[in-house]
Amino acid sequence: MTETITVDRPRERVALITLNRPKALNALNLRAMREITGAAAELDGDPEIGAIVLTGSPRAFAAGADIKEMAPRSFSDVHAADWFAGWDALSRVRKPLVAAVAGYALGGGCELAMMCDLLIAAETAKFGQPEITLGVIPGMGGSQRLTRAVGKAKAMDLCLTGRTMDAQEAERAGLVSRIVPADTLLDEALDAAATIAGMSAPATMMAKEAVNRAFETGLSDGLLFERRVFHSTFATHDQKEGMAAFTEKREPRFRHA
Ligand code: CAA
Numbered sequence: 001m002t003e004t005i006t007v008d009r010p011r012e013r014v015a016l017i018t019l020n021r022p023k024a025l026n027a028l029n030l031r032a033m034r035e036i037t038g039a040a041a042e043l044d045g046d047p048e049i050g051a052i053v054l055t056g057s058p059r060a061f062a063a064g065a066d067i068k069e070m071a072p073r074s075f076s077d078v079h080a081a082d083w084f085a086g087w088d089a090l091s092r093v094r095k096p097l098v099a100a101v102a103g104y105a106l107g108g109g110c111e112l113a114m115m116c117d118l119l120i121a122a123e124t125a126k127f128g129q130p131e132i133t134l135g136v137i138p139g140m141g142g143s144q145r146l147t148r149a150v151g152k153a154k155a156m157d158l159c160l161t162g163r164t165m166d167a168q169e170a171e172r173a174g175l176v177s178r179i180v181p182a183d184t185l186l187d188e189a190l191d192a193a194a195t196i197a198g199m200s201a202p203a204t205m206m207a208k209e210a211v212n213r214a215f216e217t218g219l220s221d222g223l224l225f226e227r228r229v230f231h232s233t234f235a236t237h238d239q240k241e242g243m244a245a246f247t248e249k250r251e252p253r254f255r256h257a
Contacts, residue, residue, distance in 0.1 A: 004032040007039050011190050013050040013197035013256075015043045025063035026056045028108045030086075032066075036112075037089035044093045050197025050204065050256065052093070053189045054116055055100040056109075058182060061125070064107030067134065084108075084139045090115045094205045096196050100189035101125045102182055106164065111140035114149060117208055118196075119175065120189045121167040122182035127175060128164035148215050149175045200238030201256035 008016045017039050019026040026032075036054070043049045056062055065084070073083070090097070090112075099116035106128045113119050113127075129142040137143060138159065147155040150173040158165065170176045180188040196204055210226045217225070233239045238254045245252035 002035045002039070004029070005035045005039060007043075009049075011194045011197075013048065014190055014193045015046075015049045015052045016190065017043075017052060017054045019054075019056040019062055022057050022059075024066065024068075025060035025104060026109065027064060027066040027068075028062055028112065029066035029069045033084075033086050037086060040090055040093045040097070044095050047201075047256070049095065050199075050201055051096045051098060051193035053098045053100055053186075053193045054112070055186060055189065056102065056105075058102050058122075058124070060103040060109070061099070061101040061105040062109030062112055063104045064109050064130070065140065087112075087115065087140050094208065095201075096193070096204055096208055098189050098193045098196070100185050101127075101176075102185050104164075107131055107138065107142070108140045111138060111142045111145065114141065114145040114175070117211075118177045118192060120178050120180060120185065120192060121170060121176045122185040123167055123179060124182045125167040125170065125176070125179075126164045127158075127167075127170045128162065129159045130162040130164070132160060133162040146175070149173075198254070200236065200242060200252075200254045202236050203233055203238060203242075206233060 004019065004021050006018045006020050010016050017036060021027060021032065040052060043052050096118065097116040098118045098120060099113040100120050101113050102122035102124050104126050105113045107130055110127045110129060129138050129146060131138050143159055146158065154173050167176060167179045171179050206229045210229055213222050213225050241254060242252045
């Protein structure tokens with residue numbers, strides 16, 4: 001029984017994880033971390049699911065890690081527990097994750113959105129790393145993923161001043177994949193997830209792995225990795241089917257395996 005999230009299957013092969021702590025603007029406590037990463041891992045292993053959407057509420061995707069839970073902790077508490085290390089489990093999810101972000105995505109909320117593969121933002125979305133205003137720094141990847149996504153200039157600005165950026169600025173900076181009207185956000189995110197889930201499952205996992213490799217390695221290693229993975233797609237049923245369908249001018253029937 002989950003307390004901080006709900007999990008649904010609103011479309012064929014698409015799962016939806018909704019953060020559900022509205023009174024705390026979906027602040028991410030330890031329980032939320034365990035429930036989100038646990039649900040994502042379970043869905044990752046489910047052959048009936050091809051993509052996962054993660055969303056919050058119209059007011060807040062998530063307003064950060066739970067400040068009230070963190071406030072009384074000492075250095076040895078957070079060091080011994082390796083506070084936030086549990087979020088790494090989300091990076092191990094191999095199926096595409098789509099973040100549907102409306103309202104505040106601050107601190108851990110921004111970092112959680114950045115752990116996803118596609119970030120679809122409502123016009124109302126506000127992104128920021130305001131940890132500095134609390135006397136701390138980002139701890140769920142903000143200083144690293146934000147810098148890789150938007151570059152040093154903007155990452156420094158957000159991490160040092162704590163200011164927020166709106167959806168337009170975030171899209172211009174390269175953080176956001178698409179901006180959509182707030183009232184269609186969930187539909188657009190579910191549509192994108194359904195499109196992805198309709199593709200070859202091995203190919204989507206390989207594409208995700210290849211794009212992510214660009215963040216981890218140099219260009220020549222990345223190009224070699226991409227080429228070898230590309231070669232390996234020729235061992236799948238879906239490569240035969242996808243290319244045959246193109247030649248025969250019909251829709252492909254991927255087996256997703
Ligand atoms: N943790 C715990 N509770 C939070 C929270 C958070 N991150 N953000 C909001 N809440 C709670 C508020 O305490 C309040 O609860 P009460 O009614 O019980 O007081 C409720 O949510 C509503 O919040 P506000 O009354 O503050 O709403 P607002 O509309 O006036 O302001 C806001 C909205 C600007 C987002 C403001 O809530 C805010 O600044 N929140 C904190 C943002 C922040 O600093 N996030 C970073 C956290 S640290 C972090 O994330 C570390 C990391 O790297 C992982």
